[in-house]
Amino acid sequence: MFFNSIEFAIFLPIVFLLYWFVFNRSLRLQNAFLVTASYFFYGFWDWRFLFLIAFSSLVDYTIGLLLGRFERDSVRRALLITTLSVNLGFLGFFKYFNFFSLSFARAFTFFGMPIDDPILLEIILPVGISFYTFQTLSYSIDIYRGKLKPTKDIVAFFAFVSFFPQLVAGPIERAKNLLPQILKRRQFNSEKAVDGMRQILWGLFKKILIADHCAVYANQIFANYESYSGSTLLLGAVMFGLQIYCDFSGYSDIAIGTARLFGISLMKNFAFPYFSRDIAEFWRRWHISLSTWFRDYVYIPLGGSQSSRGKCIRNIFIIFIISGFWHGAKWTFIVWGAINALYFIPLMLASRNRNNLDTVAEGKRLPSINEMLQMAMTFFIVTIAWVFFRSPSVMSAVEYIQGIFTASMLSMPTVEIAKLDIILLLVFFATEWFQREKEHGLQMSHGPKGRLVRWIIYYALFSLILNNKADPQQFIYFQF
Numbered sequence: 469m470f471f472n473s474i475e476f477a478i479f480l481p482i483v484f485l486l487y488w489f490v491f492n493r494s495l496r497l498q499n500a501f502l503v504t505a506s507y508f509f510y511g512f513w514d515w516r517f518l519f520l521i522a523f524s525s526l527v528d529y530t531i532g533l534l535l536g537r538f539e540r541d542s543v544r545r546a547l548l549i550t551t552l553s554v555n556l557g558f559l560g561f562f563k564y565f566n567f568f569s570l571s572f573a574r575a576f577t578f579f580g581m582p583i584d585d586p587i588l589l590e591i592i593l594p595v596g597i598s599f600y601t602f603q604t605l606s607y608s609i610d611i612y613r614g615k616l617k618p619t620k621d622i623v624a625f626f627a628f629v630s631f632f633p634q635l636v637a638g639p640i641e642r643a644k645n646l647l648p649q650i651l652k653r654r655q656f657n658s659e660k661a662v663d664g665m666r667q668i669l670w671g672l673f674k675k676i677l678i679a680d681h682c683a684v685y686a687n688q689i690f691a692n693y694e695s696y697s698g699s700t701l702l703l704g705a706v707m708f709g710l711q712i713y714c715d716f717s718g719y720s721d722i723a724i725g726t727a728r729l730f731g732i733s734l735m736k737n738f739a740f741p742y743f744s745r746d747i748a749e750f751w752r753r754w755h756i757s758l759s760t761w762f763r764d765y766v767y768i769p770l771g772g773s774q775s776s777r778g779k780c781i782r783n784i785f786i787i788f789i790i791s792g793f794w795h796g797a798k799w800t801f802i803v804w805g806a807i808n809a810l811y812f813i814p815l816m817l818a819s820r821n822r823n824n825l826d827t828v829a830e831g832k833r834l835p836s837i838n839e840m841l842q843m844a845m846t847f848f849i850v851t852i853a854w855v856f857f858r859s860p861s862v863m864s865a866v867e868y869i870q871g872i873f874t875a876s877m878l879s880m881p882t883v884e885i886a887k888l889d890i891i892l893l894l895v896f897f898a899t900e901w902f903q904r905e906k907e908h909g910l911q912m913s914h915g916p917k918g919r920l921v922r923w924i925i926y927y928a929l930f931s932l933i934l935n936n937k938a939d940p941q942q943f944i945y946f947q948f
Contacts, residue, residue, distance in 0.1 A: 469512040471722045472675055472940060479509065484729055488656055495653045499627045502650075502730070506632035510596070517594040520558065525629040527554050528604040532618035532625075535611045544612060551608045559601045562593055564797045596636040598794060602761055604629055607643040609765060616644050624650045633726040637719050637945040639737040639757035646732070654731030659914050664728030666910040666926075671721030673929050674909075678896050679715035680941045681889050682707040689883060690858055693868045698877030701868060702851075703885075708858045709851045710893070713742060715944045716755070721908055740904045742850075743828050745842035747811040748821040750850060758794070762787050773816065784816060785809045795857075800865060804856040811849055827905050892932075 469475050483505045491501035511518045531551040535544055607628075610616035619625050628647045634640075689696055689704025696704070720737035727734045741753035751759050763772075770783045785806065792805020815821040828843065829835040835843065852869060859865035899909045912922060 469509050470943065471719065471726075472672060472943075475512065480726065480729075487730060495651075496621075496623055498654075499621075499623045499650060502627045502632075503623060503630060506627070506630040506635060509632040510630065510635055513595050514592070520594055520597070521600060521630060522626075524555060524558065524601065524604055525626050527551060528608050528629075529619075529622055529625045531608050532611050533620065535608065536618040548608065548612045551605065555601045555605055559597055562597060599638045599640055600629055600635060602640050602758075603643075606640075606761065606765065607647070610643060619647060619651065621651060631727070631732070633723040633730075634734055637716070637723070637943060638755075639720060639723065639735050640761055641734060641757070645735060649732050656731060660728045660731075660733075662914060663911065664725040666912070667721045667725030667728070667908045669725075669926065669929055670908050670910040671718040671723075671725060672933055673718075674714040674721065674896070675718035675943070676933050676936050676940070677892050679711045679713075679718060680936070680939070681886075681892065682711040682714070683941045684939070685883060685885065686711050686858070690868070693864070693871060696871070697879050697882060698872045698874040699879050700881040700883050701872045702877060703881045703883060705851045705855050705858075705868075705872070709742075709847075709854045712854065712857070712944055713738075714896070715941070719943050719945065724908075736907065740900055742847055743843055743901070743904055744846050745824045745828060745839060746815055746820070746846055747808065747849065748815050749824040750846055751808070751812070752825075758791070762791055766790060777817070780816065781813055784812055788812065799862050800856045800859055803862055803865070804853055807853045807856065811853070830905065833902075 469479060487498065487501060487505075491498045507518055507522075510521065528551055531547050534547050538544055538547070607616070607625075611618050624647065627650050628641075628643060631641075631646065631650075686704055686708040689700060690708070693701055693704070717738040724734045724736070735757055737755060737757050739753040739756065741750050744750035744753055767783055767787045770786065771779055772783060773780050775783065788805040788809035789802055790805070792801040792803070792808075795801045795804075812821065828839055852872075855868050856862065856865040859868060903909045903911060910925070912918070
């Protein structure tokens with residue numbers, strides 16, 4: 469079930485009304501309904517994979533209880549290895565089996581021992597498996613580290629794993645943030661609910677009116693990149709950069725806004741990353757729930773930045789390459805991760821990776837010339853890296869980038885952008901800029917002052933969304 473579908477438009481108000489007015493008599497009953505609604509939401513795509521998420525939840529719930537019971541290090545390590553093996557085993561099988569099988573066969577062929585028929589399975593990738601796997605793992609790892617106590621409430625735990633707003637594409641929540649909210653009785657807060665509706669509307673605007681429209685141009689240019697000029701190829705890369713940002717952050721906005729309707733606060737997943745002044749700031753603002761997960765559970769345990777310079781470089785490469793591989797079983801994702809590591813390492817070596825911790829032009833209307841140049845350069849190098857993320861192969865990505873850096877890059881693009889799309893992009897960038905110190909693009913003061921202006925904005929956006937003429941696109945991160 470997609471957030472931008474008629475089915476979800478029917479599902480959400482029904483679940484909201486039942487949640488607050490029928491199943492609110494007890495916390496356990498409300499949580500049981502939340503699990504039921506979440507499983508219905510997930511099963512609407514393919515009911516067979518409900519058994520997978522249920523089994524994963526049961527394993528981590530049981531492991532959590534056992535970790536809380538035993539004190540011997542050897543037993544606790546064995547329990548942690550068990551949950552890592554089960555969860556990563558499922559993830560590896562469904563997501564990476566064919567990749568490793570094919571890569572293994574190609575490696576043998578390279579050394580003169582060809583394998584004619586590598587084992588390839590017709591595997592359907594369960595939607596959201598990368599997200600809920602990391603979510604359950606964080607629970608077990610935090611208990612193992614002594615940072616969290618296991619819960620005995622199995623219904624609450626299943627609700628934590630399957631909470632439908634963020635089940636399919638995040639944010640990847642930590643148990644220490646989400647689970648306590650599920651374990652205590654929620655009270656309806658009208659102001660939070662109204663702000664949640666605003667954030668949902670902003671997310672739909674970004675997805676339907678920006679991402680899906682940019683996808684039209686990106687798909688056209690990437691599909692025929694050999695025949696376009698350098699300027700047109702650059703336009704295609706920019707359009708994909710805008711598409712993936714508005715698609716994914718739009719999903720996160722809808723997820724966070726929807727959660728607020730149910731009295732639950734999810735972590736912020738994007739913080740206006742295209743206004744970053746260097747690549748380190750970009751990664752502090754992009755897919756925050758994943759980047760902080762890798763920081764806390766991979767980068768810091770490896771020694772982080774406290775190691776020797778050589779090991780620090782190694783750790784950065786590991787974290788970015790794993791991040792790329794997390795996105796999918798393709799060499800293009802791995803190369804994309806490695807490129808971002810190469811971007812990041814010079815900043816780290818110069819001890820400048822934490823220079824821009826504040827918001828750009830904080831408290832000001834416009835950035836300085838220097839800040840504008842920094843943002844433009846960061847956006848450009850991120851856009852070039854996105855070419856690998858979008859391309860079907862490493863070779864086609866290299867050819868695409870070579871096509872950009874030709875004399876034809878100074879010519880006018882041959883693909884014309886519709887006037888409405890230009891206006892929508894200007895509205896989007898202006899809104900993001902002036903709201904960059906807030907939680908989302910439509911966060912506004914709640915009260916009688918400015919009510920008419922607010923409702924004009926709501927009506928304009930809602931009308932544009934309903935009259936959207938672009939072909940609806942599946943959320944990009946559903947494939948991860």
